[in-house]
Amino acid sequence: MTDDPTLPLAPLDKAFATIRQQVPRTVRDGARVHVAHVTDIVDGQGLIVSPREGLTVGLFRVDGTYYAVKNVCPHNGAPLCRGSIHATHEPGETRELNPGFAGRILRCPWHGWEFDIVTGKALYDATSRVATYPVDVDDKGQVFVTV
Amino acid sequence: MNIIDCDVHPLESAATPLTPFIPANFREALKLGMASSPGTGYANPFGVIRRDANCVDPRAVGRDYLDPHDVRYAVLQPPGMYVSLTRNIDVGSALATAWNDWLVETWLNADKRFLGSVSVNMNDPVAAAAEIRRIGGHEQMVQVLVTGESVHLYGHRAYDAVYDACCEMGLAFAMHPGSEGALDSSTPVGAPSSYFEWHTTLPLTFQAHCVSFLAEGTFERFPKLKVMLVEGGIGWLPSLLWRMDKNFKALRATVPWLKRLPSEYAFDHIRLTTQPIEEPPKDEMLLQMFEMLHAERTLCYSSDFPHWDFDDPRKALPSRMPTALAQRIYHDNAAELYGLSVEDAVPKTEAG
Numbered sequence: 001m002t003d004d005p006t007l008p009l010a011p012l013d014k015a016f017a018t019i020r021q022q023v024p025r026t027v028r029d030g031a032r033v034h035v036a037h038v039t040d041i042v043d044g045q046g047l048i049v050s051p052r053e054g055l056t057v058g059l060f061r062v063d064g065t066y067y068a069v070k071n072v073c074p075h076n077g078a079p080l081c082r083g084s085i086h087a088t089h090e091p092g093e094t095r096e097l098n099p100g101f102a103g104r105i106l107r108c109p110w111h112g113w114e115f116d117i118v119t120g121k122a123l124y125d126a127t128s129r130v131a132t133y134p135v136d137v138d139d140k141g142q143v144f145v146t147v
Numbered sequence: 148m149n150i151i152d153c154d155v156h157p158l159e160s161a162a163t164p165l166t167p168f169i170p171a172n173f174r175e176a177l178k179l180g181m182a183s184s185p186g187t188g189y190a191n192p193f194g195v196i197r198r199d200a201n202c203v204d205p206r207a208v209g210r211d212y213l214d215p216h217d218v219r220y221a222v223l224q225p226p227g228m229y230v231s232l233t234r235n236i237d238v239g240s241a242l243a244t245a246w247n248d249w250l251v252e253t254w255l256n257a258d259k260r261f262l263g264s265v266s267v268n269m270n271d272p273v274a275a276a277a278e279i280r281r282i283g284g285h286e287q288m289v290q291v292l293v294t295g296e297s298v299h300l301y302g303h304r305a306y307d308a309v310y311d312a313c314c315e316m317g318l319a320f321a322m323h324p325g326s327e328g329a330l331d332s333s334t335p336v337g338a339p340s341s342y343f344e345w346h347t348t349l350p351l352t353f354q355a356h357c358v359s360f361l362a363e364g365t366f367e368r369f370p371k372l373k374v375m376l377v378e379g380g381i382g383w384l385p386s387l388l389w390r391m392d393k394n395f396k397a398l399r400a401t402v403p404w405l406k407r408l409p410s411e412y413a414f415d416h417i418r419l420t421t422q423p424i425e426e427p428p429k430d431e432m433l434l435q436m437f438e439m440l441h442a443e444r445t446l447c448y449s450s451d452f453p454h455w456d457f458d459d460p461r462k463a464l465p466s467r468m469p470t471a472l473a474q475r476i477y478h479d480n481a482a483e484l485y486g487l488s489v490e491d492a493v494p495k496t497e498a499g
Contacts, residue, residue, distance in 0.1 A: 089403035091403055092403055
């Protein structure tokens, strides 16, 4: 049924389509803030930084690229970026398990809801998303977040 | 040689009754069936059948129940639903066929207002599917019927052949309680000690089957399948689905074949009957439950005639129910589920 291209995507198929597109954050007209050096960031875990008063974000390195995720779970406000990083199973046929997105999936430390680090997209419905911020690294390895 | 026989069985008789030996304060308890044991199941102290009615003569049922209550169609739930509990699998399958032919000849042929349920032996899913294809094309057959008691949860892949046949023949898959405890304890944590306790906890099997259908992806594999939950209660469904949806948000990766919230599958594929309708202190509470479970899509009126907990069509549901909702519950939801015409029916102008 889900193979029928004339039908609208089911919510979870839609969520994963968003994740696969990997649309980068467009740089908004925000403040570019120095937050870390690349050597501060460990693969497979978030570095919590505060680019401005009242805002904390998690810095992540996935396959050599840097990402910043707002450190607030849209569910109940948990410190999302202190969660664990995993692969997940992509939507598929019944009885089939298709692992994917290894190292990209952030699991909230409280209730275990999943988010894609690259896009901020939640993996449990079609629309939920956690805020992400553009990250750039200069030639000295200094990491900046635009917030 | 004198011998000693170590196994001889004495029985009581009218001349030698046990009753005088039973302590006086326990004699009423025995009359109330409170001595239920594994061999006897749970006995209703008053009998399961109404004192003023029965359901053995199709003409009498048509005259005494269908006619005066404006019942356009009545979906029959024959005793063949229990054949899956037969320990000999081939005998069970033979009984299924027998009940189906009996139903057609005795009831369906007698009155077109009777709609039929195909009895199947779920312990031989291939034979069950063949039986569905053999008899399920009868114009008055509308569903396949099994009990809440079963060897596996109904989302188990062992039963896929049955669901495939249901979809092919355009039949709903219905389950009905009554034999809980026949194969195992009727609750997951032990056997109840009374019919009161047993009957109250009957929805437990329905909840387990419901979650199984949803989690196993049965409705992804069989997008046309509709499941009818007969006589299993209704009030538990919203909280079960809320719980399941919440768990899905955390645990989706363990059931990645689900592409939507479990509740979305449920409201598309699962239907319920009303009786025995919960009777909360205020009608408003029941109407709120109707809203929570999308009664305008999911809920179908049922009386359970001629059983002791019968719900009279004129009395059972809140009289203040909106007319449009009453029309859905009393008629249209079942008409859509069973492929009956909606437009031919005379619209009800008031509930009941």
